[in-house]
Amino acid sequence: MLPFELQIGLRYTHAKRSNHFISFISIVSMAGIALGVMALIVVLSVMNGFQEELRARILGVAAHLEISGPGDRLPDWRGVLAQAAQNKSVVSGAPYANAQGMLANGGNVRGAIIRGILPDRESQVADLARHVKLGKLDNLKPGEFGIILGGELARMLNVYPGDKVVLLTPQGNITPAGVMPRVKQFTVVGIFEAGMFEYDSGLALIHLQDAQKLLRMGDDVSGVRLKLDDLFRAPFVTRELAQSLRGDFYLTDWTQSHANFFRAVAIEKRMMFLILLLIVAVAAFNIVSTLVMAVTDKQSDIAILRTLGARPGSIMRIFIVQGAFIGVFGTLLGVASGVLLALNVETVVPMIERLFGMDLFPADVYYISQLPSKLIWSDVAIIGGISLLISLLATLYPSWAASRINPAEALRYE
Template identity: 65%
Template sequence: MRYEFLVGLRYTRSRRRAQGGNRFISFISLVSMLGTGLGVAALIVVLSVMNGFQEELRTRILGVAAHIQISGNDGELESWQQVADQAVHHPDVRAAAPYVQEQGMLSFDQNVRGTIVRGVLPGAEEQVADFARHMRTGSLEDLKPGRFGIVLGRDLAYALRARVGDKVTLIAPQGLVTPAAVLPRVKQFEVVGVFEAGMYEYDSGLALIHLQDAQVLYRMDDRVSGVRLKLDDLFAAPRVASEIALTLDGNMMVSDWTRTHANFFRAVAIEKTMMTVILFLIVAVAAFNIVSTLVMAVQEKQADIAILRTLGASPRSIMTVFVLQGAVIGMVGLLGGVAGGLLLAHNLDVVIPALEKITGATLWNREVYFISELPSKVLWSDVVTIVSVSFVLTLVATLYPSWRASRVNPAEALRYE
């Protein structure tokens, strides 16, 4: 072992004789380690929770929406079966389903709510969306052509005070032109099911009916609004959408989930970025506590530095000694923070209920977030980034005190020794 490493490691362990001859780290070094460890642990936990929220949000949105939508420029698509067959031939497309999507107004027991009405084929829709997992009562299979059944979102059903078996009135904006006036098209639908996707946008404003009933109500004949696609890899949606668009004629519009729900994911990404920057500042503050530790060490060890210089040690060797001392302090705190952060991130489902029981406070309201437990997903790419940046900050914090140590004049340092 080179003597610089031997001396640096020895300086890291501040020895003091006590009962039993125990060794212990100086108080400031310990504070620096704890600060670095807490900052790194907080970063890992927060980013894991943000990743969990992002995945949960994506799962809930794509449980109702599609990976890719193909629609007509005028809102109607003819020969949809041909378009669906052409799209399914793409190797990354798993399934396709037609849909009719229009606006409507639902009325029941003097309660009125505007809604998006989506006509679907139950069997095909189950292949591109996960409605079966979100159904609270009934199922999509209860939507039969000609029966005029309807499946409501949970909040929409609650606002209407409607339950399964009730008959609600659906008012379509496409009216009947008469000599007296334009009369809206009105049809009664029987509530055959209620779903809860966990997204307020869908739970409060989406109603499902059979595709043929929607075509009759909105006078679309055999036309549909478009075709919804499901992919093997949802992250390939932008690329697949571009490739499919090249194979279709210009009267169709192709969009993927990253565009139709860009605001949700952009908001989460911005929040994650800002939280990362803020927490890295905490790590930086903890890392720069090492500066004060090394400055005091340099002041205390000036005589040792002078002796090493008189024995032939170069300024570079002296600098290496104190850089190593600061790096060891930072690495110990860094490793402790990584271990603690991973342990906490993987056990939030246990820690949060325990804290709620101890404090008596509600830290995670399941009725507000519609999620039974705090989501957490550890990405090793985040962990590697956190460790790398934190270690660089630690090394930067050691440079100035180490440089000052290398500039110590042996004659001045030994004058009063």
């Protein structure tokens, strides 16, 4: 049999009241808590999706970890790669040669990072091959001086596959007229779109051997790019390799080279959590108002219960049950609707766009044309737990006030 405090508390939540305003505020409190919880779950899921999408786009071009030598020169890259491969977390590696240059096509001139790669090995450390929209990565052949440009860079130069571009590098040739920049004509053999403006507007790929000839590096490279079995262990693997590698090297992982992106997303996520939590707090204030008015409305009932032997603690528990019911029901409703919406954001957003005849994420403005969402159940548990805690705390003062009512004073005018 249920305790009488629980029975009476539940009866107060659904029994017909003479004061319908109390019932209205109770419904508003439930709706407010449900709305706050739903908004928190959906917004955090969307931000998790953005974070994962951003990470995927960055690592589609960048590697998990890079090893470079002093002066951007690494003489024995095969030996360095062999040493690094002894670490169990290292899956594969590929050499690269980096240089800055100017690309020109007629009157269009743009600066870019020129990266020399081995196409077969590059596919083992990054997903760049799947971002090549026109042509393919294997079109880079040694000695043919082909080049693959980022989509924005190709647009600014006004070139397409098959067109010629001129590359000027700052490493100059000494002539009787002075130091002249090295100039080489390349053929555009492909265009990629990584979805990151930084890469699409400022990165060009050529074959590693062509880069070595152009930069007169011999067999040297700029460094080695590594892929790990777990990208989140990159900082730990960096420290391990710093201790195990023999020689002077610079080690950089993806969390260091793109720290600002992920730090900004993490800070924004925390701030959005705190801001949206205020919705739940405001709804909790409504619970306080509801219980205060309920206590005033039920003073005679409280006095009768006290004269029948109910203790102050029992009276307090009755109104805690009433307020907790509002919080629990609102939280469960918010969690259910929030999870349902977060799992179907990709379906709901197009429906809203069709309904209002507007494009929320136009492809010509945003690289991410669809709203990403990733539901993390630990976030759902934290949001639900905090909502229940706030709701429970909101019941304490009105319930305590109810337990302090003097039966004689309450029944004097009855």
